[in-house]
Amino acid sequence: MTSTQHTPNPRDNFLRENNGRHQIHPMTHPLIIEQRPPRIIVKGEGSYVTDIDGKTYVDGVGGLWNVNVGHNRPEVKAAIAAQMEDISYYSSFAGTVTPPSIELSTKIIEMTAEENMARVLFSANGSDAVETALKLSRQYWKLEGEPERTGFISLKQGYHGIQFGGTSVNGSTLYRSASGPLLPGCYQVDSPWTYRNPYSEDPEALSEAVITQIDRLIQHQGAHTIAAFIAEPVQGAGGIIVPPASFWPRLRQVLDKYGILLISDEVVTGFGRTGAMFGARGWGVKPDIMCFAKGITAGYIPLGATVINERVFAAWQKGIDPTGFIMHGYTATGHALGCAAANATLKIVEDEDLPANAGRMGKRLMDGLKDITNWSSLVGEVRGKGLMVGLDLVADKASREPIDPGKGQGEMVATFARDEGVIVRPAGPVIIISPPLTLSENETDKIVDALIKALRRYEEEK
C-alpha cells in the first residue's frame, strides 16, 4: 500500500502553521478550531487515509459517509480526467448541456424505475437536493390547483442539510436556533426511536403511536395545507435511528390517505449504505421524491440530485404554461465533472454490488460490537443498518440519559480509537461509524478491535 505513505515536505510546515487560522469549519465554534486545529489528511487509498504525520488509519467515517467506493479509485479519477480533456464545465441553463449529465440522468431514472421515477434535477450538494425537493413539491401543488398546500412535516432528530428550507424541516433545535426565524408551516413529530421514546419499547406499538401523531397533526392543520412529509429512511446525523420495519409502509399509507407527497432524503442512504440500493426500497416503500448526494459521486466531486416520480412529473405534463417553468437550478446543475464522477461511481456500486457488501459488513460490525453494552459503562446501545452504525453514549444506563457532549467523552473514545488506527466520528452523544461500502472483513474487524480497545481504555482512564 505504497500510496498511503506520506513523504514529509516543506509545505507541511506551512500547513501546520496556518491550519485552523483562516478557515471556518462546519458545526463547531471557530475558537475551538483555533485552539485545537483539525487533523490534516493528506492521502487516501481504499478504506485507509493517512495524516500529515504519516500515520495511516482505517477510515471509519468514509470521508463523511460519502466515499462509498473507497479512496483513490482509478476508474473514478480516469472518468473525471477524461471529461476534463474534453470540457470541464458548460451550463445546463437555456439551451446547452454536456454529455455526462445526459448519461447520468438516464442511469438514475433506470436505477429508480422500481420507484417510478421520471425526471432528475441536478445540483451540487445534499442541501441543494433537499431545497429542490421542497420547492418542487410546493410548485407541484400550485400546478395541481391546491396552492394552499405549502406545509412540511418531518421527524425530530432528522437532518436535512443547512439551507433555510432544510434547516426549517430539521428535527434538532441545535441546528435551527442560530438562524431563525425559519420557514413557517414546518412541523416536527416524534421520531420512531425505540431506544428513547415516551410511548413503548415495542417497535410496532411505537410505530403506530408515531403514525397516530402524524395523522392527528394532519387533521389538526388540515391536509389541504400540507405539501409534503420529508424523512431519512434511517436517520443519520441525528444519531443513527433505525425505525421499526412497519414505520415507512405505514407512513406511506397515512400520507396517501391525505394525498401528501413523501420525500425520501437519501443523501446518506442512497446507493447502498443501508444494505439496499435505496433506503426507502429497503423498507418496501416508493417515495414521490428522492434526494441524493454524497454516495452518488463517492465525494470525488460534489453533486446533488433530486428525482421526482411519474405522479409529480404529471403536473408538468399538462402543457407548457408560465406557472410550470422551473425557476430553480444552480450554476453547478449538471456539472460535467460531477456527472462524470457519478457515472463511474454508480458503475462500481452496481458491478461490485456494494449494497450487498454493506449489508454483510454491517452485520459483521454489529455482531462484533454488540457485546460492548454488557461491560462498557458508557455505551447504552449499539444500533444500525448496513454500514450506518452508532454507539449511543449514556451518562446513566438505567435512565438512558445521554452524555453531555460538552464533557468530551465521545472525543476521548474517538482519540483512543485513532491511537488504535481507526477514525470514527463523535457526533453529539453518538459515535458514528460509516466506512466505505467496499470495506473488507479484515478492515471491519480492525474497526471492531479498535473500538473495543478504545472503550476498555476509557474504563481505565475515565
Ligand SMILES: Cc1ncc(COP(=O)(O)O)c(C=O)c1O
Ligand atoms: C440526510 C441528509 N440530508 C442532507 C444533507 C446535506 O448534505 P450536504 O452536506 O451535502 O449539503 C446531509 C448531510 O449530511 C444528510 O445527512
